[in-house]
Amino acid sequence: MGRLSFFRRVRQAIGLTGLAVLFLLPAPAQAETDIPAQLGPRPFYLLEQLEAGALKDRLEACKAGPFYRSDFSIAHRGAPLQFPEHTRQSYQAALTMGAGIVECDVTFTQDRELVCRHSQCDLQATTDILLKPELAGKCTQPFQPADPATGAAASAKCCTSDITLAEFRTLKGKMDGVNKQATTPEEYVRGTADWRTDLYSATGTLMTHGESLNLIDRAGAKFTPELKAPQISMPFDGDFSQQDYARKLVEDYKARNIDPSRVYLQSFNLEDIRFWIETEPDFGRQAVYLDGRSKQIRPDDPNSFSPSMQALADMGLKIIAPPIWMLLSLDDTGEIIPSLYARKAREAGLDIIAWSLERSGPLTNGGGWYYKTVKPAIRSDGDMLKVLDILARDVGVIGVFSDWPATTTFYANCTDKN
Known part of the structure; x- marks a missing residue:
């Protein structure tokens, strides 16, 4: 990179x-590193809002390009700021914008086929399943309308494991979101955040894990599949265990003779990481531990890091991936600096990947959850570029997930992070 x-x-x-x-x-x-990227206007919209200074000057000098694909730029679910996540259109947009690594969150259907969805039970929010009565009736929890009398919100729970792969293929992806005040399924599925768009939601082709591999492989990019935590009891159907699930994921790559060096397996479950390191060392050596200990970790308190960074490294882990806020802190003057968490990870020899840029919407009110440790220093959308620079230059991350990969591609090209 x-x-x-x-x-x-x-x-x-x-x-x-x-x-x-x-x-x-x-x-x-290595011709694959020379694939041109098309960025569109967003990185330059952010650049216009960035405060004056050396970083702005450097990025301004780079505006004319040319721009190329970069492994620093990791597509989070494709390009879901504008395209329905985990759809063919979203992945293709991410590749066009120069994402060198593309994520498929992997879960399984009723017939144990692997598909790309952020959650095993998010079909009600990310597809049109509730508009198909023959499938809506199979949901774990069918649609329940909002009840103004009691204040109960509208709800539904539809899982990939509720339906077969053939049924999954009949669904269309949509922008993630629901209307919790809805009294009908038609109202419920119209819940797109006002800072996203439905402009590109007319088509949303869902993908199996294998289909995503074929698309990404043809493009010459790399892969970062996340083994999603099952939301049903395991073993599934009594004999499909968590290890079977983790093994099946790897088999999709082996069946296509994909070089393990192009694959960054991910999981929030440390036992999945251990399993891959021990049983699939060619793939496990660059498995990514997604650090979801958000209720436990205090980024400047090493006593909250359990297991410790060194313990993680000693088990064979090479890459850790926390949310952006865990990596950042403020100094006595209010400037953003690397957190102790970030420093301890580097001291233990761990590489770091951060998630997820451009997931919060507009940053006018401090940036939301992803920026919660540095809210006082976040004033405008231009601060995304400032945070990105601190992550790359001071924290030393090797890549950043983004919901709009053109931004990370732009930064990577302008700062030689390719």
């Missing part, structure tokens, strides 16, 4: 008008 590629150096030297000359040159050894 570090140096300017051969193609990029030559292209910068000769300019776009001389691009044809490249066809006379020997191909670079």
Whole structure:
């Protein structure tokens, strides 16, 4: 993730008008790092709001590009700021914007087929299942309307394990969200946040894990599948255990002869990480522990890190991935600095990935949950770039998940994080 590629150096030297000359040159050894990216206006919208200073000057000088794919830029569920998450359209948008690594959150259907969904039981919020009576009736909890008399919110719970793969394929993805005041299923599914958009929701092609692999592989990018925690009792149907589930995920890569170096397995469950390290060492050596200890961790109190960073490293873990807020703190002057959590992770030899940029919506009120340790220093959307710079330069993260990968691609190209 570090140096300017051969193609990029030559292209910068000769300019776009001389691009044809490249066809006379020997191909670079790692051509996949030279894939052009299309960023669109958002990174420059954020740049306009960034406060004046050295970072803004450096990024302003880079506005003309050219821009290329970067492994620093990790697509969180594709590009769900504008496209329905975990759909073919969302993944393709992320790849177009230069994401070098693309995430499929993996869960399973009733017939144990692996599919891409953020949660095993989120179909009511991310698909049109409630608008299909023949499938809505199979939901773990069918739609219940809001009751103004009691104040009860509208609710439903529809799981991938409620339906077969064939039934899953009939669904269409939509923007994540529900209307908890709804009295009908039609009202319930209309819950898109006002800072997202339904402009691209007319088509939302759901993906199996295998289909996502095929798409990402054809594009020459890398993979970061997350084994989602089951929301039903395991073993499923009495004989499909958590280890069977973890093993089945890896088998999809083996069946396609995908090099393990291109795969970053993820889980919030430390036992999944241990299982991969012990039984699939080629894949396990760069498995990513998603640190979900948000109720336990106090980023500047090492006594709250249990297990400790060194204990994690001693078990063979190489990469830890906490939410952005765990990595940041404020100094006595109110400036953002790396947290003790971040420093201890680096001291233990752990690489760090952060999640998730552009998940909070507008940052005018301090940035929400992802920025909760540094709220006083967050004043505008331009501060996303400031936070990104601190994560990269001071914390030393090797990659950042984003809901709009063009932003992380822009930063990576402008600061040689490719």
